[in-house]
Amino acid sequence: MLRKRRAAVVLATVLGLTIWGTATASADRTTPGGPWVQDAQQVSLQRLHTYDELTTALQHLEQRSKGAIDVESIGKTHEGRDIWTATAGTGPTKVLYITQQHGNEPLGTEAALQLLQRIGASQATWATDVLDDVTLRVVVRANPDGTERFQRQNVDPGCSGAFCAPGVGFDINRYHDPAMSPEANPVPEAAAIQRMVRSWRPDITVDYHHQGSYRQPDGSLDTTSILWPTNPGVAPQVVADSKRVAAVVYTSLQQYGFANVSLYPGDSLPGIARNSFGLQGSASLLIELRGGLGQKSGGYLIRTAYASMAALLQAAADGSLAAIDPAVADTIPRRGEPVDQDDVE
Secondary structure, three states, X not given: OOOOOOOOOOHHHHOOOOOOXXXXXXOOOOOOOOOOOOOOOOOOOOOOOOHHHHHHHHHHHHHHOOOOEEEEEEEEOOOOOEEEEEEEOOOOEEEEEEEOOOOOOOHHHHHHXXXXXXHHHOOOHHHHHXXXXXXXXEEOOOOHHHHHHOOOOOOOOOOXXXXXXXXXXXXXXXXXXXXXXXXXXXXXXXXXXXXXXXHHXXXXXXXXXXXXXXXXXXXXXXXXXXXXXXXXXXXXHHHHHHHHHHHHHHHHHHHHOOOOEEXXXXXXXXXXXXXXXXXXXXXXXXXXXXXXXOHHHHHHHHHHHHHHHHHHHHHHHHOHHHHOOHHHHHHOOEOOEEOOOOOOO
């Protein structure tokens, strides 16, 4: 169950995102400022990080943070690449972000790296206050092999069975079923995440993906679609807490003014991350960023992912998350009609 704790007042002026004083969706928007994304800020997308570049960036970040960020490998892929996590903070509420389970869905990783650079390397009071209340952990690119080939699956040409693309590999985001032991899991990336989640037991988990492009009846594009656990075995309290997480993301992005958030039409398979984590007691959310990875749209979508990460950390740190009415999530509009055919989770 989500804990309601003291408010970290400094966040109201530093994080520059929505502060909730009551459990409604009608909170006032604050003036952007501090280290978080601002309306006028341009996020440059000159290039995406390769595995080697990401590894180097994380190692440098760990060194510069002087112990504030701990980078470690939770396992290796079939091709021997490390699956990196970065952890910051000592607070009682554990927040887990997972990026790039699908290797051709990269922008959540870039947003997470920016978040870690700002929150982990800063010596400012705001960072200390956040990290006193929250422990943040990020699986920074869950599928490094697939990323090197810019493919959805991991790399396992000899795979067989469910959710295997013959000659290519497995869909990692179908192999998190809590009923399967990590030792029996044929997908090393999923097994590594399973082991970490079972031992660390996050309170909140958010999984970042990309979908295709969808258009609302008024002609506007859905920039983001979200969904909480829908497996019938998830406890009602966990569903309610997950809806609170959804409400934070929905309200923040809508009020911040650069995202159209809709409801993702996902299914109830227990092997999908958001369902698996919900079945294990973690409030969980899927975030699907719009497809389209050009220079302009890519930077815009990184901003969107980054803002969702920052808003949720803020709400978890200041205790306002527990006060949000989960019914706010039920007001999220359904996703619009497809513009292209890439509509997989």
